[in-house]
Amino acid sequence: MAKRTVIPFGPHHPVLPEPVHLDLVLEDETVVEAIPNVGFIHRGLEMLCKKKPFQDIVLVAERICGICSMIHGVGFSQGVEKVMDIDVPPRAEYLRAFWGELSRVHSHILWLGLAADAIGFESLFMHSWRVREMVLDIFEETTGGRVIFDVCKIGGVRKDIENEILKNRFSQQIDKIEEEYSKLAKVFTEDYTVCHRWSNVGVLTKEDAHKLGAVGPTVRGSGISQDMRTLKYGAYEHLDFEPVVENSCDCYARTVVRVKEVFQSIDLMRQVISKIPDGEVETKVKGTPKGEYFSRVEQPRGEVVYYVKGDGTKNLDRFRVRTPTFANIPPLLQMLGGCDLADVPAIVISIDPCISCTER
Amino acid sequence: MGYFAKSPWLLHYDGSSCNGCDIEVLACLMPKYDVERFGIINTGNPKHADVFLITGGINTQNIDVVKNIYNQMGEPKVVVAVGTCATSGHFFSECYNIIGGVDKVIPVDVYAPGCAAKPEMIIDAVVKGLGILEEKKKKMSPK
Numbered sequence A: 001m002a003k004r005t006v007i008p009f010g011p012h013h014p015v016l017p018e019p020v021h022l023d024l025v026l027e028d029e030t031v032v033e034a035i036p037n038v039g040f041i042h043r044g045l046e047m048l049c050k051k052k053p054f055q056d057i058v059l060v061a062e063r064i065c066g067i068c069s070m071i072h073g074v075g076f077s078q079g080v081e082k083v084m085d086i087d088v089p090p091r092a093e094y095l096r097a098f099w100g101e102l103s104r105v106h107s108h109i110l111w112l113g114l115a116a117d118a119i120g121f122e123s124l125f126m127h128s129w130r131v132r133e134m135v136l137d138i139f140e141e142t143t144g145g146r147v148i149f150d151v152c153k154i155g156g157v158r159k160d161i162e163n164e165i166l167k168n169r170f171s172q173q174i175d176k177i178e179e180e181y182s183k184l185a186k187v188f189t190e191d192y193t194v195c196h197r198w199s200n201v202g203v204l205t206k207e208d209a210h211k212l213g214a215v216g217p218t219v220r221g222s223g224i225s226q227d228m229r230t231l232k233y234g235a236y237e238h239l240d241f242e243p244v245v246e247n248s249c250d251c252y253a254r255t256v257v258r259v260k261e262v263f264q265s266i267d268l269m270r271q272v273i274s275k276i277p278d279g280e281v282e283t284k285v286k287g288t289p290k291g292e293y294f295s296r297v298e299q300p301r302g303e304v305v306y307y308v309k310g311d312g313t314k315n316l317d318r319f320r321v322r323t324p325t326f327a328n329i330p331p332l333l334q335m336l337g338g339c340d341l342a343d344v345p346a347i348v349i350s351i352d353p354c355i356s357c358t359e360r
Numbered sequence B: 001m002g003y004f005a006k007s008p009w010l011l012h013y014d015g016s017s018c019n020g021c022d023i024e025v026l027a028c029l030m031p032k033y034d035v036e037r038f039g040i041i042n043t044g045n046p047k048h049a050d051v052f053l054i055t056g057g058i059n060t061q062n063i064d065v066v067k068n069i070y071n072q073m074g075e076p077k078v079v080v081a082v083g084t085c086a087t088s089g090h091f092f093s094e095c096y097n098i099i100g101g102v103d104k105v106i107p108v109d110v111y112a113p114g115c116a117a118k119p120e121m122i123i124d125a126v127v128k129g130l131g132i133l134e135e136k137k138k139k140m141s142p143k
């Protein structure tokens, strides 16, 4: 048997945007085991529900993660709305879906850039982020923020978008994003270097994906069709789409899922623009929450579960989040077993880890 | 300041940020803002860096990591706290695990508040930091 060596990976490591620590146990160049050590960004957000009124927790939820902030806000609001039996106006639900899909586009393009960087494809990284700025322009114009938006609130949304602007300028902007993005998508799916680096790397079989409870593009890349939007929450009840599924189970499959999901999100935004009804964007919230609810929504990284429990006071009794990266860590450890040391960055990135979500 | 006397290298560490400020720091290096045209580049090695950009507040786990990185950087050095979390701890200072802003453990030269701090703000803060870097350098050189 070859000699075993332990290589520490992180917490401060050039390839990692966020601090996480892995102890990689190696036999020569092959990783036999990966032992994670997390907790560098733990803030203790969930406890804040005891100190702040429940309406303010929406802002806390958005700051769990700066990349999927909008959808965190939606997930939490939905939970409280269900507990309190609030009917959200349809226009607000459509707007939530619009911003939610826009976040997915921004998050996936961001990820594609980071993934290109992890395999050393610097120019592709730069181009991805250039296209992402076009998405952020829409966010900045409609919400005032580039990454943290604070537009979601319990009972609806804080801001409205004029129909005129939505139907003309933004649809043109979306066309432009699609045009620019198509060029990138071609590189991500067809380029020799990219395919070579990702094919047959970090394999997660369908059985393992199911057994270990993978979520999001990670599970869809392993041939299982699982997407929380099919639960038809909010405006998704009226929107048509099919979850994107790939069957090759490797890093390449997970990339292709994300590449295609951007087109899917663009399509969903077009549907929102054509179907959005007129009307109010928020309802008045009266009373305090009493009861409990599990709210499940689809983040760019997978399913996020929000548990809220109110006891009739203005502070929630419990607020709990199960984030997608947390669910994807056991599958990640499975993928790392038996891989080459040089492939570790590409594999770690392939689950789209979001450490600040995981540790909160 | 007319021109930069040197090309400043940045080191970025994510304290306990929500990612929002991190991706804004990265966005500064990307084509739209592109600080590389001023010779500013991002390095992963503390010994190479002149400017330490830190996002997010200080918590009990990362306190040693932050001190360690700071001590490894050579003199003169400038610390820039990016985002409200790093400048004051944001509302997270009410969380049980957050000690507060970065200035609780290492001296901070420039504060760039905002949630998230916009790229324009970050670039401005780094440029201010360069002025401070020059002054520190002057003080260090023997008369």
Ligand code: SF4
Pocket (backbone or CB within 6 Å): A063, A066, A148, B016, B017, B018, B019, B020, B021, B022, B055, B056, B082, B083, B084, B085, B086, B090, B114, B115, B116, B117
């Ligand atoms: S200041 Fe805001 S965006 Fe920046 S790390 Fe803190 S919560 Fe996130």
